[in-house]
Structures are given as structure tokens and as C-alpha cells.
Amino acid sequence: LEISALNWAWTAGLIGGAVLAGAIIMRRSDSPRLRAGIGGVACGLNFALTAGFAKLMLGQLQYGVGNVFSSWEVYAMAVSGAISLVVAQSTFAAGPLAISQPAIEISDPLVSAAIGILLFGDFISTSIGALALEAAGAVLAAIGIVLLGGSKRIHESPV
Secondary structure, three states, X not given: OOOOHHHHHHHHHHHHHHHHHHHHHHHXXXXXXXXXXXXXXXXXXXXXXXXXXXXXXXXXXXXXXXXXXXXXXXXXXXXXXXHHHHHXXXXXXXXXXXXXXXXXXXXXXXXXXXXXXXXXXXXXXXXXXXXXXXXXXXXXXXXXXXXXXXXXXXXXXXX
């Protein structure tokens, strides 16, 4: 799979800029709810970027395991993954999990799908059966996010 390094640089730059902006807002905000929401979106964005790099890295396996470690993709994935962990932990410490976790669960798959479509050439099937399955999956995901956000255990969290 040949994807322009320039496209990846733009993607990483846009997402990195959004994550940096989120970190600045989190640092300056007095509202734990705002910090959790912004951090959750930033975390989801970075998780999606990490997943894109992981897909690229796994594509290098066709050329042998040694090629994986001599390609930029594995190192981009490692850096992005490390940043994701820092952003996630900062987000979880910044405010209510009931706000941050749904923000992550919404932003990660949406941005991952956009990366798949725009950079990998993936597509969304538009046949009636496929659209029905996609809609059912979206509804189930939304129900899960709502249930997660409404969980008493999360709302009773001390943060």
C-alpha cells in the first residue's frame, strides 16, 4: 500500500496540532468537565493516528520482519502510541470519566474511518444490506456510549 509521505505528514500535523491545542485548553481551563471533554477528543484523535500508523507498519510485513524495523512507520507508531498514553492518562486525571470516555469512544472511530477513507482508499459500502449493518453498528455504538456515560460507577468517581 503506497501512501504519500506528504499526506501522512499533513495528517499527523493536523492531528498533532489539534492534540496540542487540546493540551493547551486543558492546562488553562478551570472546568474539569471541559478538560475531560477536550482531552477525550484529543485522545481519540491520537488513537486514530496511531491506528493508521499501525496499519502502515503491518503493511511492511509483506517485505519481511526486518523491513518493519527499518521503516519509518514503526517509529511513527511508537511515538504516536506513547503520546496517546500520555494524553489518555492526562485526560483521565483531568475530569470526570463520564465525560472523557464517551469523547474518546466517539472521536476515535470517526477519525479512524476518515483516515481509512482519505488515506487508505477504504470505502463505505452503500448497498442496502451493508447500510443496514452499518446503521445497526452505529446504533449499538451509540447505545453503548450512552450507557457508559450514564453509569453510576463512573458518576460516583471521585474526580
